[in-house]
Amino acid sequence: MRARLQETGxxxxxxxxxxxxxxxxxHRPLFCEGDAGTGKTALAAALAGAMxxxxxxxxxxxxxxxxxxxxxxxxxxxxxxxxxxxxxxxTDADLLExxxxxxxxxxxxxxxxxxxxxxxxxxxxxxxxxxxxxxAVLLELLSEWTVTVPELGTLRGERPPVVVLTSNRTREVxxxxxxxCLYHWFxxxxxxxxxxxxxxxxxxxxxxxxxxxxxxxxxLRARDLLKPPGVAETLxxxxxxxxxxxxxxxxxxxxxxxxxxxxxxxxxEQARGLDLTALLASAATGxxx
Numbered sequence: 428m429r430a431r432l433q434e435t436g437x438x439x440x441x442x443x444x445x446x447x448x449x450x451x452x453x454h455r456p457l458f459c460e461g462d463a464g465t466g467k468t469a470l471a472a473a474l475a476g477a478m479x480x481x482x483x484x485x486x487x488x489x490x491x492x493x494x495x496x497x498x499x500x501x502x503x504x505x506x507x508x509x510x511x512x513x514x515x516x517x518t519d520a521d522l523l524e525x526x527x528x529x530x531x532x533x534x535x536x537x538x539x540x541x542x543x544x545x546x547x548x549x550x551x552x553x554x555x556x557x558x559x560x561x562x563a564v565l566l567e568l569l570s571e572w573t574v575t576v577p578e579l580g581t582l583r584g585e586r587p588p589v590v591v592l593t594s595n596r597t598r599e600v601x602x603x604x605x606x607x608c609l610y611h612w613f614x615x616x617x618x619x620x621x622x623x624x625x626x627x628x629x630x631x632x633x634x635x636x637x638x639x640x641x642x643x644x645x646x647l648r649a650r651d652l653l654k655p656p657g658v659a660e661t662l663x664x665x666x667x668x669x670x671x672x673x674x675x676x677x678x679x680x681x682x683x684x685x686x687x688x689x690x691x692x693x694x695x696e697q698a699r700g701l702d703l704t705a706l707l708a709s710a711a712t713g714x715x716x
Contacts, residue, residue, distance in 0.1 A: 451589055471591040509527060541590075550591050
């Protein structure tokens, strides 16, 4: 599992590799929790690539309901079918209703589509943004691997998809949902692995720039910021600097490109107050703090 994920460009430690292996082997959802930008969403894409399977993503948000996640009916096509049937002289109400609620008019949303597609990887992204009522819908699916459509009956997948749930922990997810899952906490990687991630994902970036950007980001994380930068921001910053033709990071360039790594005005102002020259000099001598 570790080797296959690395082939997609996603570097994992032993703990995450084992968690992914067990999620696939035991058909258990993998619940990934941690700060934004630490690679939770990217893991699902890497798993899909490693398995050669489609990635089916459900982006959660406040107010999401079952119709948006499970299935819906194609009302415009149903209306056209009804008019065509009436024009053809069909007057049997039961026959008309059976024709309206048939599989050809069913729109499979991400949860049902994943259940009907094997192999597949289902990403339920940012479950902590959804309401607790939606958690109950998801819990039923993960418990039984079935979807009940009143007009059609119970739809069951031949084999369950690989499921990855992510949470940025803006609120606590209910224990009943977590108990159905394997759990992995995503922390920021150590210095060497973060440099390796930059080099793997952005091979066009020089090694010196990758080291200096990673060092600077880790120094920023040590500050009391509103939104500490994650690995995603490390990659964004390195890519932005490369686009400007940089092969190394200096204090002036760091100051003018802080918007690539920090996304709050207060954080940028705090970073500008740091002694970036001394910080980068530390990176040049091999510092990893």
